[in-house]
Amino acid sequence: MRNGREWDRRSLLRGAAVLAGAAATAPLAGGAAPALADGGDADALFRAGEFERAGRAYEEMLKKDPVNVHAARRRGYVALLSNQFQDAEKYLRRAVELAPDDKEANHFLADCYTRQDKFSLAVPRWRAAGEEGYATLFAAFRGEPYQIHGDVGRVPWRQLDPAPMLQASLNGGPPINLSFYTRVAQLGVSQKAAEDAGIRAVTEDKLEYEGRTMTIWSGILDSFRLGGIELRNIPVGWSDDDGPGIGDGLIGTWILYHFLTTVDYAGRSLILRRRTPETARAARAAAARSGAEPLPLWLAPEHLLFTRGSITGAIGSGPRVVALNLGGTGEMAVSMPADTVERLRIRTDHDRPVEAFAGGQPVVSHPCYPEEVRLGSAAAHDVYCYADDRPALGREGFDVHASFSHSFFKPYHVTLDFTGMTAYVARGRATP
Structure with missing residues (x-):
């Protein structure tokens, strides 16, 4: 079984099959951290979710020890949590300069560039983080990724339970049924949907999951239309084991964070x-x-x-x-x-x-x-x-x-x- 980080990265490629295991989500907490945070320790503050105070504490550490990789990495991560990209790049680049082989610092910096659609800068950082699949995928992009056409996309849901379901179109094809989930990253679709849309695989990998091996691919989708919004040139993933999931795939957070997004449960619609x-x-x-x-x-x-x-x-x-x-x-x-x-x-x-x-x-x-x-x-x-x-x-x-x-x-x-x-x-x- 892969480690937790590897699974989280690859789970997005399974499209709708992810929903079969999505009912038990990730509840992660502990009761001791707030008491530790009172001592002002930067790591304890960070673990307790006191991110602003932790950021200031890491800055003080760096004033006393400018080559402290851990403090630079964590200070950059604090900024990244809030999409403060200028500070995130500043401190994460320092961490990478101090420790070029630090996978975690490279991972954070790669993520920072990816959120800004700076894929060419992200590629070497993903590779240094050991994420060859991401590096290969993002290196294949030509032109501007996540091109947005249209101002508002309001899409009604076809159902609420067991999961919200809406319709979207891949590469100008007929509507397919998709759900969404913020515990996956990029758009994931079924193998049939990928084949019908004519998407070419850029990467191919194997993943062991629950006692079986499946093949997963990723590629570049030319057009994704959701209501009045069209996205062009975006990452997409699929696998040969769609499982007992719901619909033809999942819209992940990477699409949602490109918009001011409203998930309207009461009104049964997604608004971008x-x-x-x-x-x-x-x-x-x-x-x-x-x-x-x-x-x-x-x-x-x-x-x-x-x-x-x-x-x-x-x-x-x-x-x-x-x-x-x-x-x-x-x-x-x-x-x-x-x-x-x-x-x-x-x-x-x-x-x-x-x-x-x-x-x-x-x-x-x-x-x-x-x-x-x-x-x-x-x-x-x-x-x-x-x-x-x-x-x-x-x-x-x-x-x-x-x-x-x-x-x-x-x-x-x-x-x-x-x-x-x-x-x-x-x-x-x-x-x-």
Whole structure:
């Protein structure tokens, strides 16, 4: 079995098949980090999700020790979480200059360039990070990637459960059924959809998953049309094992972060708007009218979304870093690690284990019922959740208190501003 990072990278290539294992999402958290953070230790601050304070602490470390690779890498990563590309490049380039073979620093810098569509700069960094597949794919691009045509794409969903479903077109072909999920990166489609669209494979690889071997390919899609929006020259992946997934594939975060994106659960639609100062102002004004609180938005390599939220059992957690898992499947509203559930004294049904896979790894969960789960002004009470036997710390390097998923968002619409790195969760339908 591949390690967690490798699976996360390759999972996006499986298209709709990912949905078969998406119900158990990644709840990563721990209870000890906030107490450690009080000591001002930079790593403890970072693990606790106190990113601004951690960034300042790493800067102080670099003033005292300018060749500290770890401090430079982490300071660059802090900036990358908030799409502060100038600072991210500054510190990550320093880390790479100090340690050219540091795979993690190269990975972060590659991601930084990729988010800005600077694929030619990303290629050597992906290669240095050991991600030859990404390096080969991005080196094959000619011309501007992610060319946007149109201003607004509003696409109604054909269904809500078990996963949102909408229609899009590949290379001018007939509409196909796609879902979306922010726990995958690029667009992933079925093998048939790739063949029908005439997509040529740029990379080919093998992956062992749940006892079987599948072939995965990636290539370049000339045209992707979603409502009134067309994207040209974008990455796409597919495999020879689409599994029992839903529809013809998944739209990942790489597409969503090119827009001011609204996932309108209440209105059953996906809305993509060009990222402009005008659309950002309109989003802020709409959120203010709806009473939605602005929430921080963090993007961890290379596509996972995070904000702050809280969980209340017999004890309340206070605001902590939580995952925003938009799309996918799952009947639970939130999943949490078992140690957090115990610490908060949340009522749990230990007699009814639920076995599933997440990220290619087996996960055992138990139903639990917190008194409240909250994202800003959006809340649910005594709602069905999961307590999972997952590790306290994920590959992101910081504790994630809980994962808010599909069922939590049904009464709301969620707007993601990837320029201001702000999220809004507002009740009801999004305004036209």
